[in-house]
Amino acid sequence: MKIFMNVRIYCVALLCLLATTGELLAQQSADSFSLHTAIDRTLAHYPTLKAKAATVKAGQANLTDVKHNWYPNLKLHEQLDLGTDNSIYGSYFTLGMIPSTSGGIREENTSQAMSGNIAMAEMQWEIYNFGAYRTQKDAATSALRVNTADMANEANQLTAAVIQDYLELLRLKELRRIQQDNISRTAEIQRAVNAIVKHGLKPGVDSAIAAAELSRARLNLIDVNSQYNRVRIEIANFTGMDTASVIPDTVNEEKLLSLLNEYLPAKQQMADSLGSHPLLQYYNAQYLNQLANEQITKKSNLPKVSLMAAGWMRGSSGEYNDYFNKNLWSGMGYSRSNYLLGLGITYNLTDIKHTRERVAVQQYKAEAAQAEMETARTRLQQALEQAQSDMMISEQRLEEIPSQLNAARAAATQKTALYKAGLTNIIEVTNALFLLNRAETDLVQARDTAWKALFRAAYAGNSIQQLLPELN
Numbered sequence: 001m002k003i004f005m006n007v008r009i010y011c012v013a014l015l016c017l018l019a020t021t022g023e024l025l026a027q028q029s030a031d032s033f034s035l036h037t038a039i040d041r042t043l044a045h046y047p048t049l050k051a052k053a054a055t056v057k058a059g060q061a062n063l064t065d066v067k068h069n070w071y072p073n074l075k076l077h078e079q080l081d082l083g084t085d086n087s088i089y090g091s092y093f094t095l096g097m098i099p100s101t102s103g104g105i106r107e108e109n110t111s112q113a114m115s116g117n118i119a120m121a122e123m124q125w126e127i128y129n130f131g132a133y134r135t136q137k138d139a140a141t142s143a144l145r146v147n148t149a150d151m152a153n154e155a156n157q158l159t160a161a162v163i164q165d166y167l168e169l170l171r172l173k174e175l176r177r178i179q180q181d182n183i184s185r186t187a188e189i190q191r192a193v194n195a196i197v198k199h200g201l202k203p204g205v206d207s208a209i210a211a212a213e214l215s216r217a218r219l220n221l222i223d224v225n226s227q228y229n230r231v232r233i234e235i236a237n238f239t240g241m242d243t244a245s246v247i248p249d250t251v252n253e254e255k256l257l258s259l260l261n262e263y264l265p266a267k268q269q270m271a272d273s274l275g276s277h278p279l280l281q282y283y284n285a286q287y288l289n290q291l292a293n294e295q296i297t298k299k300s301n302l303p304k305v306s307l308m309a310a311g312w313m314r315g316s317s318g319e320y321n322d323y324f325n326k327n328l329w330s331g332m333g334y335s336r337s338n339y340l341l342g343l344g345i346t347y348n349l350t351d352i353k354h355t356r357e358r359v360a361v362q363q364y365k366a367e368a369a370q371a372e373m374e375t376a377r378t379r380l381q382q383a384l385e386q387a388q389s390d391m392m393i394s395e396q397r398l399e400e401i402p403s404q405l406n407a408a409r410a411a412a413t414q415k416t417a418l419y420k421a422g423l424t425n426i427i428e429v430t431n432a433l434f435l436l437n438r439a440e441t442d443l444v445q446a447r448d449t450a451w452k453a454l455f456r457a458a459y460a461g462n463s464i465q466q467l468l469p470e471l472n
Helices: 002-031 035-045 047-070 132-198 205-239 253-263 267-276 278-299 328-332 349-420 426-460 464-470
Strands: 073-083 114-128 304-316 336-346
Touching: 035 132, 035 205, 035 464, 047 132, 114 328, 132 205, 132 278, 132 349, 132 426, 132 464, 205 426, 253 349, 253 426, 253 464, 267 278, 267 349, 278 349, 304 328, 349 426, 426 464
Parallel strands: none
Antiparallel strands: 073 114, 114 304, 304 336
């Protein structure tokens, strides 16, 4: 019996330990949803980035294919034929669809069938085309750079989008806490008002006003919860995680002012790094790709030097002396063989004007790509300057808001005490609570504005990867 009791105690202790461990792990799971986690999961999960990566692989395969364009064409062919052999002398264009009957056995037409076969090997090798192969390779390399830059830009854009959503989630989390505190304060005031009205010390309208304020506070919380869930779902789509139970990490709040001070003087340094911004790199790659395609177009009309070679063997059931062998199988062997070598040069003179027109089209496309790059540079510069300005204003607001918050807390405490003592009315109390709620909200909004301005400046100045390691 004693052993049984010891086993029961051990099992209960083990269950308690497992429950405690489970709670700790759950808390760690919730607390582990940091900004770094959100970014890493997005870059690993989001389908758009996977599509861009597949496009890069396609560009690499295309580059390999273009490198092999200089390979010669070598064709092997064998055919067995049965038909008539009636031909007259003269020349014509085959146009690729008229069967060839070579030679002639007799003067008059005949329906006598004969058999034959032919085996051939043909090679055509464009050995020199005045740099066309090189321009094709350069264009394929340039297209691969476009795909690679597009993927890098997409990753950067996704990072910025996740950061904005994460900061919004932090803002709404703090607003939820503020509204819950406001509900608690308003509910406490309502209980006090109800007690005072019950004893006839205040008119009944005070209870109605307190109830209305409490209802308004609850409605505010519902609105904030709605916004919170919308942003949470967006982050879930980005990361592929179930964000219903995760809690955004607020551990970096204490670093805000120091980061603002650190990145405000770095305006010129951030502006200097604009040239390596992924967005500008993408537009620059597009511009260079249009220039490469322009070179391909220019080279396409230059002469092409080709080495040609062919060898073939033929057999026939007919002979030169007007003889048709009735044994058609006799035409299945080979009785004649030939070879042909040639060096040819091809130049399409009539395509010169079309080539110039196509070159002009590519030049306009290159100009358009360059203009888009300059437009993006201007917008990034403007975004950087605006973010820097917002950072300066946010720093000033963060220094001033604590005074507002302390005054509002003191006013709310005093007005509540005065009301309970019968020295003020419910309107004064609700006004004081409203001022406190607004001061708390202003602090959250000021922090949110500062964080978002900081990251907007980091995005525009291409320094997000330098800023992120400074955050936990």
